[in-house]
Amino acid sequence: LKEGAQVTYLQMQNWSRRLWGVSHQRAVLAANAQLRWGVAALGSRLHWTSQGVSLREPGSAARMYGLVFADGRQHLDYQTRQDHLAPHTESDLLFRSALLDRARTVLRGVVHLRPVAQQTSAYQSTHSLLLSEKARADALPILEIEADDVRCKHGSTTGRVDDEQVFYLMSRGLSRQEAQRMIVQGFFETVISEFPVEGMQEKIRLAIESRI
Numbered sequence: 001l002k003e004g005a006q007v008t009y010l011q012m013q014n015w016s017r018r019l020w021g022v023s024h025q026r027a028v029l030a031a032n033a034q035l036r037w038g039v040a041a042l043g044s045r046l047h048w049t050s051q052g053v054s055l056r057e058p059g060s061a062a063r064m065y066g067l068v069f070a071d072g073r074q075h076l077d078y079q080t081r082q083d084h085l086a087p088h089t090e091s092d093l094l095f096r097s098a099l100l101d102r103a104r105t106v107l108r109g110v111v112h113l114r115p116v117a118q119q120t121s122a123y124q125s126t127h128s129l130l131l132s133e134k135a136r137a138d139a140l141p142i143l144e145i146e147a148d149d150v151r152c153k154h155g156s157t158t159g160r161v162d163d164e165q166v167f168y169l170m171s172r173g174l175s176r177q178e179a180q181r182m183i184v185q186g187f188f189e190t191v192i193s194e195f196p197v198e199g200m201q202e203k204i205r206l207a208i209e210s211r212i
Contacts, residue, residue: 001033003057008036010195014207015043017072024050029060038195039066040204041076052081055089055117065094067191069208070103077106082124084117093124096191098184099135100212107137111152112144120147124154129187131161131180131212181212
């Protein structure tokens with residue numbers, strides 16, 4: 001992205017379960033460039049994605065957000081990188097994943113602040129919801145901080161559907177499946193609402209709803 005550019009880039013991966021895929025994506029930002037990068041990963045039998053941003057000049061900022069939904073024996077692997085190579089830069093990453101059956105996700109997130117990246121802010125947040133006993137979610141946050149005047153933090157959680165939430169919704173007349181669907185929809189809504197295209201929001205919601 002050139003100096004002062006403002007870009008919103010959205011992508012939805014909902015390929016056939018018979019496909020295996022590998023993708024490598026990278027954005028390089030010049031001074032005062034702004035990037036919003038949204039991802040919805042739903043398809044493929046096995047998919048490995050590398051997604052990175054390089055903040056090369058002061059004033060550049062990137063927000064990366066994504067959701068991953070997997071079922072059956074899907075294996076979806078995301079490796080993200082937030083690379084700060086200049087002072088006064090910002091990056092923020094939010095990913096949420098939900099898994100059914102024997103599905104597996106891996107989210108590896110690297111934040112690298114170089115020695116010159118003073119007065120920089122970098123954040124990373126990943127949350128996974130397991131919907132079956134054999135589903136597995138691995139979150140591997142990595143912070144490489146070589147500057148001392150920075151704000152940098154990360155958070156990661158993995159958990160199962162709260163039985164009390166399910167019981168409450170079922171007491172209001174919903175079936176167990178309907179209750180679980182509502183909980184998953186609420187879990188993802190924080191990310192879905194980040195997609196600025198209304199038609200795409202609904203497309204993602206319907207794709208997830210049809211599989212729960």
